[in-house]
Amino acid sequence: GAGVSQTPSNKVTEKGKYVELRCDPISGHTALYWYRQSLGQGPEFLIYFQGTGAADDSGLPNDRFFAVRPEGSVSTLKIQRTERGDSAVYLCASEAGGTGELFFGEGSRLTVL
Amino acid sequence: RKEVEQDPGPFNVPEGATVAFNCTYSNSASQSFFWYRQDCRKEPKLLMSVYSSGNEDGRFTAQLNRASQYISLLIRDSKLSDSATYLCVVDNYGQNFVFGPGTRLSVLP
Numbered sequence: 001g002a003g004v005s006q007t008p009s010n011k012v013t014e015k016g017k018y019v020e021l022r023c024d025p026i027s028g029h030t031a032l033y034w035y036r037q038s039l040g041q042g043p044e045f046l047i048y049f050q051g052t053g054a055a056d057d058s059g060l061p062n063d064r065f066f067a068v069r070p071e072g073s074v075s076t077l078k079i080q081r082t083e084r085g086d087s088a089v090y091l092c093a094s095e096a097g098g099t100g101e102l103f104f105g106e107g108s109r110l111t112v113l
Numbered sequence: 114r115k116e117v118e119q120d121p122g123p124f125n126v127p128e129g130a131t132v133a134f135n136c137t138y139s140n141s142a143s144q145s146f147f148w149y150r151q152d153c154r155k156e157p158k159l160l161m162s163v164y165s166s167g168n169e170d171g172r173f174t175a176q177l178n179r180a181s182q183y184i185s186l187l188i189r190d191s192k193l194s195d196s197a198t199y200l201c202v203v204d205n206y207g208q209n210f211v212f213g214p215g216t217r218l219s220v221l222p
Contacts, residue, residue, distance in 0.1 A: 058209075
């Protein structure tokens with residue numbers, strides 16, 4: 001497709017479970033970002049990839065969160081031992097060539113019961 | 114102090130009004146500045162970049178004051194379709210982008 005695609009769009013899980021969220025960026029975009037957004041707040045930075053490597057993972061809140069981008073395209077955000085506080089919309093964005101324009105997917109809404 | 118702060122809002126204005134949003138940032142090394150728009154339950158989308166000399170796009174004008182670390186967005190002749198949350202965005206040492214909490218605008222008929 002032409003835009004950033006995220007799956008699943010909605011995920012409900014129980015506390016303690018493992019979750020994977022997938023992002024398929026715009027073809028040719030080398031930079032990929034993960035953010036999470038809680039109701040009434042702005043997106044909070046989690047991690048940034050340039051190609052296959054994580055250029056900045058300073059936003060990951062703790063070691064339960066991990067993200068990969070093995071072939072420099074699709075990325076997966078992995079959350080272990082989910083907690084209720086992890087409930088949020090997880091947004092993925094890709095960027096073309098340092099323009100500063102982020103193209104966001106529609107997000108994955110995670111609810112931890 | 115938060116890295117990017119914005120007017121808390123919400124702003125409720127009548128159609129045709131002029132409204133201004135303010136944003137301050139803490140990282141004096143930041144080089145890139147943007148305004149994004151986010152409709153309810155949708156993803157953010159770029160509204161406009163903010164340049165040092167100030168820039169205008171139709172009814173929208175953005176200003177940057179580096180000395181005061183302050184960014185503004187002015188919307189003239191507000192339309193119902195301008196109702197959204199406006200997010201101020203600043204780069205962080207060229208690595209990632211920091212979003213402000215957003216200011217919600219409701220334009221009323």
